[in-house]
Amino acid sequence: MSTTETPTGTPPAPSGGVPATPPTPPQPAPASNSVTLTIDGQAVTVPKGTNVLEAARTLGIDIAAFCYHPGLPIVAQCRQCLVSVEKNPKLQPSCQQVCGDNMVVHTTDKQSTLARQQMLEFTLLNHPVDCPICDKAGECTLQKLYFDHDNQDSRVDVPKVHKDKAVDLGPTVVLDQERCILCSRCIRTCDVVAGQHQLEFANRGDHEILTTAPGEQLDNPYSLNTVDVCPVGALTAKDFRFTMRAWELEATPSVCNGCATGCNVEIHHKNGRAWRLVPRHNPDVNDYWMCDEGRFTYHDLREERLAAALVDGLPAGWDRALRAAADGLAIGRTSGQFAVVFSALHTNEDNFALAKLAQAWGVSHFYVAGKPPVPARADGRLRVADINPNMAGVKAITEALGLTVKPVYELDPSIRGLLALGDILPGVDPGRLKELEYVAITAHERGPVPHAKVALPTSDWAETSGTITNNKGHVQRMHAAFAPPGQAIAGWEVIVRLASISSTKLSWSHVRDVFKDMTAAVPAWNGLTWAREARPLALRFAGSRG
Amino acid sequence: MSASHHEEETHDMGLKVLSTSTIHPRVRTVQVSRPEAQDTTFLAATAKGLGVTLKHFARNLFLPMKKLAKRNAAGAPTDETWRNEIETVQYPEEKVTYPERFRGLHRLTLREDGNVRCVACMCCPTVCPAHCITIIPAETDDKGIEKKPAIFEIDELRCVVCGLCVEACPCDAIRMDTGMHARPVEDRADAIETRETMMGRGVRSIAVQGGEGPDWRAHGHEVTKTDVNR
Numbered sequence: 001m002s003t004t005e006t007p008t009g010t011p012p013a014p015s016g017g018v019p020a021t022p023p024t025p026p027q028p029a030p031a032s033n034s035v036t037l038t039i040d041g042q043a044v045t046v047p048k049g050t051n052v053l054e055a056a057r058t059l060g061i062d063i064a065a066f067c068y069h070p071g072l073p074i075v076a077q078c079r080q081c082l083v084s085v086e087k088n089p090k091l092q093p094s095c096q097q098v099c100g101d102n103m104v105v106h107t108t109d110k111q112s113t114l115a116r117q118q119m120l121e122f123t124l125l126n127h128p129v130d131c132p133i134c135d136k137a138g139e140c141t142l143q144k145l146y147f148d149h150d151n152q153d154s155r156v157d158v159p160k161v162h163k164d165k166a167v168d169l170g171p172t173v174v175l176d177q178e179r180c181i182l183c184s185r186c187i188r189t190c191d192v193v194a195g196q197h198q199l200e201f202a203n204r205g206d207h208e209i210l211t212t213a214p215g216e217q218l219d220n221p222y223s224l225n226t227v228d229v230c231p232v233g234a235l236t237a238k239d240f241r242f243t244m245r246a247w248e249l250e251a252t253p254s255v256c257n258g259c260a261t262g263c264n265v266e267i268h269h270k271n272g273r274a275w276r277l278v279p280r281h282n283p284d285v286n287d288y289w290m291c292d293e294g295r296f297t298y299h300d301l302r303e304e305r306l307a308a309a310l311v312d313g314l315p316a317g318w319d320r321a322l323r324a325a326a327d328g329l330a331i332g333r334t335s336g337q338f339a340v341v342f343s344a345l346h347t348n349e350d351n352f353a354l355a356k357l358a359q360a361w362g363v364s365h366f367y368v369a370g371k372p373p374v375p376a377r378a379d380g381r382l383r384v385a386d387i388n389p390n391m392a393g394v395k396a397i398t399e400a401l402g403l404t405v406k407p408v409y410e411l412d413p414s415i416r417g418l419l420a421l422g423d424i425l426p427g428v429d430p431g432r433l434k435e436l437e438y439v440a441i442t443a444h445e446r447g448p449v450p451h452a453k454v455a456l457p458t459s460d461w462a463e464t465s466g467t468i469t470n471n472k473g474h475v476q477r478m479h480a481a482f483a484p485p486g487q488a489i490a491g492w493e494v495i496v497r498l499a500s501i502s503s504t505k506l507s508w509s510h511v512r513d514v515f516k517d518m519t520a521a522v523p524a525w526n527g528l529t530w531a532r533e534a535r536p537l538a539l540r541f542a543g544s545r546g
Numbered sequence: 547m548s549a550s551h552h553e554e555e556t557h558d559m560g561l562k563v564l565s566t567s568t569i570h571p572r573v574r575t576v577q578v579s580r581p582e583a584q585d586t587t588f589l590a591a592t593a594k595g596l597g598v599t600l601k602h603f604a605r606n607l608f609l610p611m612k613k614l615a616k617r618n619a620a621g622a623p624t625d626e627t628w629r630n631e632i633e634t635v636q637y638p639e640e641k642v643t644y645p646e647r648f649r650g651l652h653r654l655t656l657r658e659d660g661n662v663r664c665v666a667c668m669c670c671p672t673v674c675p676a677h678c679i680t681i682i683p684a685e686t687d688d689k690g691i692e693k694k695p696a697i698f699e700i701d702e703l704r705c706v707v708c709g710l711c712v713e714a715c716p717c718d719a720i721r722m723d724t725g726m727h728a729r730p731v732e733d734r735a736d737a738i739e740t741r742e743t744m745m746g747r748g749v750r751s752i753a754v755q756g757g758e759g760p761d762w763r764a765h766g767h768e769v770t771k772t773d774v775n776r
Contacts, residue, residue: 132667132716133693166689242683242693245668 037103052094052105053081063107064116064145066123066231067183068095071288072192078183080123080145082115083107091115113149120150126161126206127232128178136233138246141544142181161206169199170218172292173227173235177209180234186210186226193289193381194220210234221383224292228278231544239296240276244268246545250536252481253280255468257345257461258294259377260386262470265290267298267462267481268539274298274462274481278545285474291383301460306445307486310455318487318497325454326502328437332417333361339415341408342398343422344370344388347466348475349511350458350491351390352397352518354421354441357495359401360504365415367408368394369424384471389461393469400522419498421491423447441494443484456498458491459484465511465533466490475525479534602633649709649722651729652700652739653747661688662745663753664719666695670711678704679711698741702728718753720744 036045039056046055051074053063066078076096083094086104091112094105106112123142131137163177187199187210198218202211212218218226227237249268256263256277263286265277277298279290309321316324332338340358342351358366370388378385398405408420409427417437423444425433433451440452443460461468463484467475484490489497492514499506508514512530519525539545567573584590635642644650655663666683684696705728711720724747731737 132669133665133691137667166692242666242685245672247672248668 035099035101035103037099037101037105039105040107046099048099050099052083052085052092052097052099052103055099056083056094056105056107061107063094064120064149065095066141066145066181067185069185069188069229069288072185072188072229075184075188078119078123078181080116080119082112082119084109084112116149117152120145121152121155123181124150124154125156126178127181128160130179134176134179134233135236135241136179136230136246139539139542139545140233141231144544163207163209167211169212169235170223172223172238173218174238174241175210176234176236179232180210181232182208182210183231185229185231186235189226189229189289190218190220190223193225194222195381196220198223199226221291221293221379222289222381224295225279225289228288228545237276237295244270244275247538247540249275249539250481251539251542252479252536253534254462254478254481255389255470255476256290256294256297257389257468258291258297258387260384260388260391260471261286261382262389262468262474262476263290263294263382264476265294269462269481269536272482274301285470285472285476286382289382293377293383298462300444301462304444304446305460305485305488306442306449306455306457307488309457309487310445310452312453313450321454321456322497322501325439325456325498328453329417329419329439330502332415332437333363335416336364337414338363338417338419339365339367339411341418341420341422341425342366342368342394342405343420343424344368344391344394345422345424346390346458346491347461347464347468347478348390348393348397348518349466349514350421350441350495351394352521353492353495353506353508353514354419355397355401355403356506356517357499357504358403358419360499360506361502365412366398366403366405367411368398368405369408369420369422369426370394371424372426386471389470390468392471392473393467393475396469396473396522396524397518400524420448423449441491441498443488456494457484457486457488458494459488463488464490466492467515473524475528477531481536606633644725648725649707649712650724651702651722651726651747652705652711652744653721653724653749654698654741654744655719655721655751656745656748658750658752662694662698662719662741662748663717663751664695664698665691665693665717666698667693667716669714669716670720673710673714675708675710676704676706678702678706695741698744700739700744701737702739703734703737718751721749 034045034047035050036043037052037055038044039052039059040061042059044055044059046058053065053068054070056063063081063083065081067075068078068081074095076093079093081094082091083097084106085092085097086106094107124146127142131140131143134140137143160178163180165176165178167175167177169175182201184201187197187201190196190198198212198216198220199210200213202209224237224239227235249270251266251268254265254267256265264280264282266280267274268276268278275298277290277295279286279288281288308315309318310316311321311324329338338361340354340363342354368391370386370391373385374387375385377383377387394405407427408425411418411428411432415436418433419439419441421441423440423442423446425448428448430448430451433448438448438452440449440455441458442449442455443458445455449455459480461478462481464478465480467477469475490511492508492511496506496508508517515528515530519528561576561578564575564577566575657663664681666681668681668683671677671679671681678701680697680699680701681695682697683693686692686694707722709722712722726747728737
């Protein structure tokens with residue numbers, strides 16, 4: 001992964017959530033469970049069973065490799081990671097070679113340097129070198145290793161073997177058979193992550209190709225992970241293909257809002273717009289993977305966005321909209337027929353701020369709005385039925401504050417005023433909404449929002465700095481990748497403005513102040529800390545990804 | 547200059563000190579060297595300049611006549627023969643030839659089938675120090691090439707004519723060898739060159755993608771990637 005930004009706000013042990021890059025960090029373990037070996041003259045102690053490649057990475061020695069991936073079974077197929085081990089006459093693939101006590105490994109001696117260079121030359125024999133067209137250029141392992149270890153002109157003077165280009169593998173992925181270096185990472189990814197053996201090699205030698213079974217497609221719900229792990233540009237995502245070059249993008253760590261799993265992601269963005277989501281390593285939540293549906297959630301960031309405050313459906317400035325909202329809500333508030341709707345789609349901070357405002361106003365009716373579950377999604381892997389990113393967070397906050405919360409479809413007939421977070425109110429009749437003093441705090445203008453008397457624009461998840469709580473109770477931090485459109489501001493800030501215009505004191509000036517008050521109020525979250533804002537990482541300097 | 551070389555007291559900067567302040571020793575009146583009258587009138591320089599002009603005048607007047615007379619004797623004189631001897635260039639009609647490496651307006655080169663060579667690899671907007679290149683890529687039906695620029699625009703007002711885009715191009719798709727100056731425009735938007743305009747200046751390039759390919763030995767060292775078939 002190109003960033004190791006910790007999803008802070010993660011609860012203390014056991015769910016640390018710190019994505020350590022190698023799964024086996026060096027630690028002084030009991031003598032029986034650890035081995036000490038020497039790599040390039042440096043001694044290192046690793047747990048028993050660690051391979052030489054991972055042991056070298058803990059020393060900062062990055063052994064070149066194509067087929068090895070820490071999240072996949074080891075096959076030692078690409079022969080790129082050969083190293084020499086003393087007292088062993090032949091070079092050993094360091095991914096498969098398990099560390100032994102007192103082992104002496106050399107990665108820079110003449111023999112292994114030559115092997116590395118010649119293996120690269122062999123890999124490049126029939127590679128088309130169409131980097132100007134290839135989407136992987138800039139984050140390609142083959143490019144990186146060529147510059148690091150080979151760096152010579154091709155010596156081949158016979159025509160290259162040509163294979164099929166732009167092969168349609170399924171609904172999400174396109175294959176270029178010429179670029180494929182036959183590392184089998186994608187095959188293993190389908191086996192391990194999706195549990196479906198959909199890809200396989202066919203033919204032999206120069207003519208070996210990656211393919212699906214005749215008539216079959218690569219259509220599992222985790223298919224785009226194959227694109228991530230592909231060390232070259234053989235597999236490209238139809239969704240991202242030919243839109244951006246990797247080096248133009250910047251990466252900001254965040255959390256997927258597609259479902260309650262809360263997979264850690266990187267938002268790859270440019271010009272105030274997300275272009276793709278890729279998984280970020282977190283062994284407690286999603287390991288190295290995420291589902292295809294989650295990857296496509298970034299499209300929604302540009303759909304039907306509310307960029308200005310609306311009063312009766314017409315754009316208004318913040319001042320007028322806030323006054324209209326406060327006046328409208330005051331009627332319902334004084335009569336006691338007033339309800340607040342929390343949103344399972346908004347952050348912990350937004351919901352906590354709303355709860356505090358409601359408490360200050362003396363509201364007694366509380367509801368929660370969330371998308372209905374999709375049981376067909378649940379597969380025992382990463383996808384779950386609950387497609388709300390923060391239902392657990394709303395539950396924790398309202399329980400800690402002692403609020404009785406009902407689903408929003410049980411909206412009491414006596415309610416006259418409604419202050420609702422989010423753009424969904426499932427089960428509420430739109431005709432009824434028109435009669436209510438309904439104020440929406442939302443990022444999108446859709447669903448019930450057009451019926452609102454006042455709609456106040458907020459940032460959507462990728463534009464928000466805040467935390468959400470997944471179904472395992474991990475409070476995970478999202479960083480703002482870019483600015484929200486138009487006049488939109490963070491949800492908690494809308495609530496602070498609404499409080500201030502109705503003479504209620506909510507004295508937060510930064511989202512970390514809300515977070516601090518919230519973690520103090522929710523016993524399960526006591527002691528959580530707020531990390532500094534992550535600076536977007538320019539992928540231009542990130543090296544290869546895959 | 548006429549400053550005396552016999553100064554009793556000299557300042558660090560070689561200036562003659564006329565008097566020193568009693569209040570502060572470092573406050574001094576110094577004599578600075580000014581040009582003498584004969585220099586300030588520029589008489590000598592004017593005369594010299596006139597001399598050059600007269601020389602060109604004489605050359606323009608007499609040399610072509612002399613040559614013409616000579617050629618007349620030899621027979622078959624043409625207008626061009628004596629006109630070439632004149633120093634003055636009749637600008638709008640005549641133009642001096644620019645050096646071979648002069649960087650003019652951009653052009654986009656073409657493939658054998660007339661399509662644009664550019665594959666929208668984004669190397670030129672990446673390297674451009676003036677951020678004047680805008681490319682929006684699109685997919686083509688040609689499975690061998692796959693990618694093309696749907697939009698390729700260069701803002702000639704922003705362009706600093708550095709030629710880095712040409713250096714960066716891996717496909718010989720953009721060149722600055724037109725020898726043309728940026729057009730004068732009345733509206734800033736008109737200074738933006740579009741893909742079609744630059745393809746209109748385009749020439750066919752026979753460069754091979756990824757170098758000369760497997761036949762590189764046959765090509766020897768004589769082959770140039772920039773062979774042009776106009």
